[in-house]
Amino acid sequence: MQRSLRVGRLATFAYFVLNGFIIGMWVVHIPAVEHRVGITHAVLGWLLLLLGAGAFAGMQVTGPLADRFGARIVVPVSAALCSAAVVLPGLASNVWTLGAALLALGFGNGCLDVAMNAHAVQVEHGYQRPVMSAFHATYSLGGVAAALIGARTLSWDRHPAATLGVAAAVGLAVTILAAPALLRPESPHAAEAFVPEIRRSTPRRIWFLAGLALMLMLCEGVANDWSALHLRDALAAPAATAALAYGTFATAMTVGRLLADRVAARFGPATVLRCGASVAALGLITVALSPWIPLTLAGWTVFGAGLSGCVPQLFSAAGQADRNAAGANVARVAGLGYLGVLAGPAIIGPMTHFVPLGVTFFLPVAFCFIAAASSSVLRAQPSVTEPRTPLPMASLQRHSR
Structure with a gap:
């Protein structure tokens, strides 16, 4: 290499x-x-x-x-x-x-x-x-x-x-x-390719990926903002124990992302999204229904492990969809995904006025199942590149370094 x-x-x-x-x-x-x-x-x-x-x-x-x-x-x-x-x-x-x-x-x-x-x-x-x-x-x-x-x-x-x-x-x-x-x-014509690219409408597939990113990153935001609070309020856990809820989630996310590339290479990114989002949903259901602190911590762990590889697959698919517009496409997916992180507190918080916090978790559970059912969007598709003139093979190799 x-x-x-x-x-x-x-x-x-x-x-x-x-x-x-x-x-x-x-x-x-x-x-x-x-x-x-x-x-x-x-x-x-x-x-x-x-x-x-x-x-x-x-x-x-x-x-x-x-x-x-x-x-x-x-x-x-x-x-x-x-x-x-x-x-x-x-x-x-x-x-x-x-x-x-x-x-x-x-x-x-x-x-x-x-x-x-x-x-x-x-x-x-x-x-x-x-x-x-x-x-x-x-x-x-x-x-x-x-x-x-x-x-x-x-x-x-x-x-x-x-x-x-x-x-x-x-x-x-x-x-x-x-x-x-x-x-x-990668392409010496990137500057020229930019001009026609910005006049082209964003493909619906990119917006679909962005919508999935919004839902899945909202799920991450729920863990960031509400995991410790749920353990403390719903199960009366001490503050130090409640902090473990986010700690187990974050640790599982990190470890899962270190392993997700190998899984994606062997089984494909669509499998990572389908299985990962499904596992995450089961983990959060466990959290919402569990009456015991150890089982709840296990649920947050499973939730983090399941989510860990999902969003990176969406970023990768957006960037690979069109080599000349990788930055713009990643920006759209990342931008809507970031709005999902911000929307978590704004959506879950008001819902707690009507139902217990654990019940509100079934909204991100639904988002996880939607993402799992939509995994076919990550099936391999040819990426788009638009060099203006053919380049010799040696030149292509040199510019790809």
Whole structure:
């Protein structure tokens, strides 16, 4: 296998870890920033919507730019923007500056999310086998590293701007070191291909993939936001035990993504989606109906394991559908998927006024079954490439490195 492709894969791992680390560092500093700015939980909740809005905007801007200029250029720029922006919440002194800081951080995160996924699609195309899930697993590992490092630095009682500034410096250093290893664009005509591409309507298959991403990432959001609360309120678990609900889910997600590529290579991405979403549904049903804490924790574990490989298959399919519009297509799928993460609290929360929290989990269960029934959308289809003139084989090989 070409050395440049292997090195490009390692660089992609680095950017996924970096993205998880940067966002994780912000998450662990949320209480400290909230206290220093002097806002309530309710105000913080509204401000976090700006983080989501910025991320969605960044995704939509970066997708076409990745197609126009190539991920080799867009990924480092996005990573630098995301890294620099993480220090801004630590510098905020009031609600207005914190809102602006979160909008900027969200924008940088959205840019990096789409750019690195577009490059991951290019790497996967070079390997000619599934490798996407492993990239998403390393994003989770970056978040774990941030949690461990953040817990330690917070114990020193330093100003958030100091530790977030160090995180920003680390991010910029990784960005600079990993940038030269990124792959060059696959087609020398990418710039010309961009012009007719933006006039073309998005294929219905891409919107269908985006809809599935919205549903499945809403399911992930339910685990992120409600797993610990459900264990505490429904089963009267102590706070430390309740925290294990999300911990078991997140661990299963990470391990599952490390293994999902091998399963996809052997049985196909459609099988991963069909079986994974079905297993996730059974896990969440167990959570909703379980009267015992150990069984509930097992249900969250099964839920995470089932979901783990589903969303990466959707990203990969979107990127492979049209080689000249990989960035834009990934942006659409990632953008709607991110809205799903944000929609989880907005949908589940109001439902709890009418039914118990456990009963509301049957909505994401239904989404999982819909995704499983729709798995045929991932069956292999020829990807679209539109070079303007035929290229000699040697030239094609050179540009694919």
